[in-house]
Structures are given as C-alpha cells and as structure tokens.
Amino acid sequence: MKPVPNSFERKITLKAPRSHVWRALVDAEAFGQWFGVALEGRRFIAGEWTQGQVTYPGYEHVLWNVLIERVEPQQLFSFRWHPYAVNPKIDYSQEPTTLVRFELQDYEDGTLLKVSESGFAHIPDVRQKEAYFMDSRGWEEQLSRLEQFLAESAKARERDGG
Secondary structure (H helix, E strand, C coil): CCCCCCCCEEEEEEEECCHHHHHHHCHHHHHHHHHHHHCCCCCCCCCCEEEECCCCCCCCCCEEEEEEEEEEEEEEEEEECCCCCCCCCCCCCCCCCEEEEEEEEECCEEEEEEEECCHHHHHHHHHHHHHHHHHHHHHHHHHHHHHHHHHHHHHHHHHHHC
C-alpha cells in the first residue's frame, strides 16, 4: 500500500490586492464567510484557540477548532487543526494536529496565495488516508470559495463607491 504523503500545497492567483486577500484570511468574520464557519465576534490571535460552528451544508454538526500559530502581516497566516475531524462520536482532542499555512506574494496584477497543509504522517493510520484526501480536495474547493468571496467584495466596494 502506497504511503500517504506528509503534506500538500495548493496555489491560486487571485485578482485582488494582497491587502484584500490578507483581510479575507485574518479577519475571522471574513474568513468564516468564505470558509463556511460562524466566527462572528471572534478574532485570530497567535497562540490562542478559536472555534465556531461549521455552516457548510452537510457539516453543520462540526465544531471548527483551530490554534492560531503565526500571523505575519500580509505574508503568512497559519493555524493547527485536526484534519477532517467530522465524526461527532470521535474525540479528536488527543490526536496530533496538522499545520495549515497561507503564504501571500504579490503577483502581476494580483496576489499569489499558497496554501499548504503538513503533518499527515502523524495522523493515526485509521484516519490518515481519508484525512489527507478530504483536506487536499477540500482546499481546492475552499480556494474557489475565497476567489468568489474576493470578487463579490470588490463588486460591493465598487457599488458603494469605495
């Protein structure tokens, strides 16, 4: 059986200034809007846990729980979480976490965003393959949702004159 890779990386070029992409990542309420988690009134602070109820259809039973690791303005945002922790009958709290990193770079007329997730080698064997597959596929969808969120935000700013 082929071993599960320890990490993956996804890249997307966004037609938005780095400052707008940064805000969509580190403003907890904005993050929640495109990611599908209720984070009203929450903040992302390095070294602190943040949680909210998932609002994405089919996963409303999941409590999203992350440890914010690094917040380096307009360059790097990272957090730790339990990958694909969606079964309400399982206590994932004693399992190792994976590290999700968002790295931003200026690129032509927009922003290059790299999202990576690492640490799958430490996830229990019984969950490792599914967690890797679901998260790697899930980030592709989430990046599309982020792209749509940024486009809609830009239209709203134009409409509102700002």
